[in-house]
Amino acid sequence: MNCIKRILEYIIVFFVIISFNFFIPRLMPGDPFTFLSSDEGSVHSSYTDEQIEKYKAYYGLDKPLWEQYKDYVYNLFRGDLGYSIYYNEAVSSIILKRVIWTIGIVVVSIVLSSLLGIFVGAFSAWHRNSAIDKIIYSIMIVFSEIPSFLIAMLLLFGLAAGKGWFPLSGGITVFGEYKNVFEKIKDIVHHGFLPVLALVLSQTGGYYLLSRNSMITVLSKDYMLTASAKGLDDRRIIFRHGLKNAILPVITRIFMNLGSVFGGAILVENVFSYPGIGRLMREAVMVRDYVLMQGIFLNICILVLTMNFLADIVCRKIDPRVE
Amino acid sequence: MKKEKLKFSSFSNSGKIAILFMILLIFMAIFSPYICPHPYNLPSGSPFESPNRVHWFGTDDLGIDLFSQICYGARISLSVGISAALIAGIGGGILGILAGYYGGIVDKLIMRIVDIMIVLPDLPMMIILGAFFGPSIKNIIFVLAFFSWTGPARIIRSKVLSMKKENYILVAESYGAGFGYLLFKHFIPEILPILMVTIIKLTSKAIVAEAGLAFLGLGDPTSKSWGLILNHAINFRGIYFTDFWKWWVMTPLIAIIFLVLSIAIISRDLEKILNEKL
Numbered sequence: 319m320n321c322i323k324r325i326l327e328y329i330i331v332f333f334v335i336i337s338f339n340f341f342i343p344r345l346m347p348g349d350p351f352t353f354l355s356s357d358e359g360s361v362h363s364s365y366t367d368e369q370i371e372k373y374k375a376y377y378g379l380d381k382p383l384w385e386q387y388k389d390y391v392y393n394l395f396r397g398d399l400g401y402s403i404y405y406n407e408a409v410s411s412i413i414l415k416r417v418i419w420t421i422g423i424v425v426v427s428i429v430l431s432s433l434l435g436i437f438v439g440a441f442s443a444w445h446r447n448s449a450i451d452k453i454i455y456s457i458m459i460v461f462s463e464i465p466s467f468l469i470a471m472l473l474l475f476g477l478a479a480g481k482g483w484f485p486l487s488g489g490i491t492v493f494g495e496y497k498n499v500f501e502k503i504k505d506i507v508h509h510g511f512l513p514v515l516a517l518v519l520s521q522t523g524g525y526y527l528l529s530r531n532s533m534i535t536v537l538s539k540d541y542m543l544t545a546s547a548k549g550l551d552d553r554r555i556i557f558r559h560g561l562k563n564a565i566l567p568v569i570t571r572i573f574m575n576l577g578s579v580f581g582g583a584i585l586v587e588n589v590f591s592y593p594g595i596g597r598l599m600r601e602a603v604m605v606r607d608y609v610l611m612q613g614i615f616l617n618i619c620i621l622v623l624t625m626n627f628l629a630d631i632v633c634r635k636i637d638p639r640v641e
Numbered sequence: 642m643k644k645e646k647l648k649f650s651s652f653s654n655s656g657k658i659a660i661l662f663m664i665l666l667i668f669m670a671i672f673s674p675y676i677c678p679h680p681y682n683l684p685s686g687s688p689f690e691s692p693n694r695v696h697w698f699g700t701d702d703l704g705i706d707l708f709s710q711i712c713y714g715a716r717i718s719l720s721v722g723i724s725a726a727l728i729a730g731i732g733g734g735i736l737g738i739l740a741g742y743y744g745g746i747v748d749k750l751i752m753r754i755v756d757i758m759i760v761l762p763d764l765p766m767m768i769i770l771g772a773f774f775g776p777s778i779k780n781i782i783f784v785l786a787f788f789s790w791t792g793p794a795r796i797i798r799s800k801v802l803s804m805k806k807e808n809y810i811l812v813a814e815s816y817g818a819g820f821g822y823l824l825f826k827h828f829i830p831e832i833l834p835i836l837m838v839t840i841i842k843l844t845s846k847a848i849v850a851e852a853g854l855a856f857l858g859l860g861d862p863t864s865k866s867w868g869l870i871l872n873h874a875i876n877f878r879g880i881y882f883t884d885f886w887k888w889w890v891m892t893p894l895i896a897i898i899f900l901v902l903s904i905a906i907i908s909r910d911l912e913k914i915l916n917e918k919l
Contacts, residue, residue, distance in 0.1 A: 330757065342770070342773050343773065465853070465901065471871070475886045475891070478881075479881045577763070578763075580762055581762055584768075585764070588856070599768060603768065604858065611768075611772055614765070618765045
């Protein structure tokens with residue numbers, strides 16, 4: 319029952335996004351034919367009425383609104399996102415080529431930052447209120463508050479432009495030739511290092527705090543006392559009894575954060591000119607390629623929604639207490 | 642116990658520094674025409690001067706003083722952040738009170754919308770809205786507010802829900818107190834401190850979001866916020882290969898980071914003080 323309700327909710331959100339995507343160009347000031355036919359800044363159309371009629375029929379804009387909406391949804395479900403005017407290519411194929419880069423840095427950064435957060439958090443909780451805990455705690459708080467794209471800029475100018483340790487832009491050396499696969503991988507890692515580092519630095523703090531808090535709660539439980547009374551060694555207590563229970567909120571958080579991580583990745587990609595969809599989105603904005611913009615937006619939304627949905631399922635699977 | 646005044650000494654040391662920094666920043670923003678030795682929109686020196694005694698933060702590619710730009714940028718960044726946060730906080734607060742007090746269909750409707758808004762990825766949506774409706778300060782404030790009212794709405798709703806179960810509210814209700822009386826006599830005084838903390842946090846979020854949008858080239862080109870200075874600097878061709886970034890990129894960058902950090906520290910301290918009071 320509850321599950322069906324959740325699915326229904328996601329379907330509603332999905333349709334809100336689709337409708338938003340459908341209506342926003344139609345709410346925009348101006349109309350496409352004036353824009354197409356007039357000079358920059360002028361509002362007078364040089365098309366005759368017949369020409370406009372013809373184009374309207376050609377683009378299906380003469381139909382009533384609900385029929386346009388129906389066509390739009392129908393095309394979406396066939397995977398047809400439209401045609402990019404600027405790139406002269408179907409939107410879906412452009413996005414497909416670029417999205418892999420974004421998913422790459424997002425996934426790698428999430429994995430690294432959550433692992434780092436969990437372990438450092440557990441370490442901090444184990445040594446709670448000691449000097450080392452306090453130092454780690456304040457560093458983590460500071461980094462968790464700074465948005466990722468500002469960290470990215472510090473890294474770009476500090477380590478790439480200033481020191482020259484890392485490439486300034488791109489995801490891979492242009493026209494690079496490699497002796498073998500490993501060199502290519504090395505090149506990709508070299509390019510992706512700073513973007514991932516920026517995302518990791520800004521995310522780890524959140525996971526750390528969560529892991530530290532839940533670990534402290536777990537450590538104060540009676541069964542932990544029993545465990546140490548039984549004479550189990552520290553490592554076993556932390557990993558087998560502590561972390562296993564403390565890890566749950568972190569997993570929930572990982573999926574819940576996805577939307578904001580993608581948001582961060584969009585900006586970070588632009589700092590490093592990384593060839594993902596965040597960069598693509600800015601290019602689309604710069605050349606006013608509205609069809610492409612909408613396609614990217616829709617894809618990010620679907621990605622985030624799917625992940626949230628998975629989070630719901632995963633949470634229920636590992637923690638039956640979630641109703 | 643409740644009416645205890647918020648004292649400066651109840652803040653932590655870092656909190657005190659943060660408050661002083663914020664006061665300085667607000668002072669700079671308000672009195673920028675009197676503080677700034679140079680105009681913020683006209684060249685006052687040669688291009689790319691490194692920080693010196695005339696131009697404290699150096700100059701940009703047109704020879705415009707960066708210190709003045711930071712001062713005037715503080716005006717824009719702060720006013721965008723504060724007004725977006727105020728709209729979102731007050732709007733969200735009202736919706737939260739309504740949802741918490743009336744319950745039933747009103748509550749369901751508002752919370753459903755909140756659920757939907759929370760799942761939407763906000764930055765891509767802001768980019769789309771900014772691109773379609775054009776970058777003006779008004780649009781940016783509206784869009785930022787539109788995407789941040791859900792937080793206060795949820796917090797205030799749960800607060801009102803828990804207050805409604807308190808005895809003194811029940812007693813007041815049994816004497817015939819209506820919504821208006823309860824609102825002004827009980828709800829608002831209790832809610833205001835929480836709402837204040839939320840609005841402070843939202844301000845920082847809105848400033849960062851505005852900086853992000855401006856960085857992407859979706860800022861209002863007529864009002865030079867800190868994000869727009871960054872955008873300008875990054876788009877300069879030789880920025881990576883010269884030393885200009887050391888003052889041109891770093892001053893707005895550090896300004897934003899300091900602002901975000903001090904707001905975070907202040908709101909953390911405020912939350913602690915509030916929790917101790919309760």
